[in-house]
Amino acid sequence: MSNVEGSPDAARSQALVDGYYTDPERRPSFVRDMFNRSAQHYDLVNQLFSLGSGAWYRRFCLRQAGVGPGMLVVDVATGTGLLAREALALAGDRSTVIGADVSEAMLAIAQRNLGIPVIQATAEALPLVPGIADFVTMGYALRHMADLNTALGEALRILRPGGAIVLLEMSAPRNKFARMLATLFIGLVLPGLSLLITRDARARTLMQYHWQTILNYMPPDVVMHVMRDNGFDSVTCKSYLDLFHHYIGRKPL
Secondary structure, eight states, X not given: OOOOTTOTTTTSSSOOOTTTOSSXXXXXXXXXXXXXXXXHHHHHHHHHHHTTXXXXXXXXHHHHHTOOTTOOEEEETOTTTHHHHHHHHHHOOGGGXXXXXSOHHXXXXXXXXXXXXXXXXXXXXXXXXXXXXEEEEEESOGGGOSOHHHHHHHHHHHEEEEEEEEEEEEOOOSSHHHHHHHIIIIIIIHHHHHHHHHOOHHHHHHHHHHHHHHHTSOOHHHHHHHHHHTTOEEEEEEEETTTEEEEEEEOOO
């Protein structure tokens, strides 16, 4: 399978990953079940994945976008609240950070760890009033969404005019050597480490799934094009190691 660059259906969040789901209708339930089963290991897997730099990088990206005290942040696909934790550190008030996720097991951990309001919902159907948020954030979530157009439309709807969406995402490096290194580390070493440390095959499955979605995900220029098509202005992307991508887009005034 290949990246969806050049595909007329580029707004679909990824090519379907063989061996996980072949029917698009099963995708939301598959993702929910997988994250429910692996919630207890999610933070550890992410720490391994980021080599301990994840918290610093998340806060850096949010600060670059302008997240600060008194601003309302809706963290979509919040998971265990790793990105929401950094938003809370910058916003300073638990009532101004809302976490939304489809996985009830992930939300339970986020709520317990952070004490923020949480909502069980998909990115494509957020039960929030229009114009409520200063920022909508998503950390490594685009790859798991069934309909990126609808998810971005929902983010635009709940943002106030001038508000921003902040997206952290990954896609496989285009350089062949860099892609080979990423495949070795993320695709082979990390799943093995996850199994060794947790002694739970679900952690390895989660890591393998992450790499398959990264390998098949659309490149930054396509993501930016989709963001603009869905109404966002001043769209930017900063990339690191040709693997990590930090997108910002603004809702027009």
